[in-house]
Amino acid sequence: MNLLHQGILAVMAYDGWQEVIPLIELLDISKTYGSSVEAVKNISLTIQKGEIFGIIGHSGAGKSTLLRCVNLLERPTSGSVKVGDVELTRLSTNQLQKERRRIGMIFQHFNLLSMATVRDNISFPLELAKMPRAAIKQRVDELLKLVGLDQHADKYPAQLSGGQKQRVGIARALANNPDVLLCDEATSALDPQTTNAILSLLMDINQKLGITILLITHEMHVIRSICDRVAVIDGGEIVEMGDVLDVFLKPQHSITMDFVSQIADSFDPRELIGTRDGRLVKINYVGEITYEPLLFNAVKSTAVQFTILQGTVSRMKNTPYGQLVIEFIGADAEINTVLNELRAKGLEVGDLK
């Protein structure tokens, strides 16, 4: 890297931008089971270092197969998998076993050893890695603290709640200090409150330890709560991909629209068309402007009146956003002036169609 590049990266860091470094690169991955079940078809995908990337799809869409191709628990029929600088698909079994320590994984049904205590479950990957006994104890103590289980070290899985079991799964997955954490429907077996606690823990781990997270889910709530980017998968193919906010606010594919409508506060505003006399306008806000009185300011020096017909103000991960459907009443030219003023403030404004 030359000095100019270093300078640019330093400025980006100063401004709060994240340096973009590819960490997981899937190139043209296909997986066919037997002779005819094409579970994944020619998927190429790059996950950046430090991001939380979500893959969402209905049952049978190919999510698990794709996720398991990343650590080669499932070997792709064709295509290559690269994690960091290492092309996993070229490694021998022994080399692969070593590289897999850089990739932790958690599961929907936790996959804990039922006859082992919490401490022993977490120690297991460290013993496999031949870490000395005293170092194992110290590392497990750290991990127990990190996931909030220091009071439960000597319990067995059967004595734990679902959320606690998943915390053990997370601690075990993090034991070898991986770069990547793969999450296979990690909250699907949990109630909503416990789901939120586990999602917060995952976000904490991502932020504090810088671990890149790749998760699969069928719940838009999971994507909205913690992911930076999302890919929507259907029939083994990616049908839509982008920043979560963009995909959520402007879904393009019908499958994506289905998922977005899972969120209770989203709505289909097209139901309003033809029900009102005024001009119906859809407005999207993103960022801190969500909390400014922009609508009021835009109309106050005009004769235009407005009514909010539908609206949401919420947060996506850490970003506030709003979606409103407004009926404007007044002269068309004056309404246009109001809309242009809103656009000039950075709002996305368009007639409801």
Ligand SMILES: Nc1ncnc2c1ncn2[C@@H]1O[C@H](COP(=O)(O)OP(=O)(O)OP(=O)(O)O)[C@@H](O)[C@H]1O
């Ligand atoms: N081991 C296997 N042998 C044969 N077919 C399989 C195998 N595993 C998955 N499939 C098939 O591959 C397709 C994709 O399955 P996959 O489990 O990847 O989907 P998914 O999106 O994770 O679904 P779910 O959310 O229900 O787990 C399905 O048609 C499934 O029946």
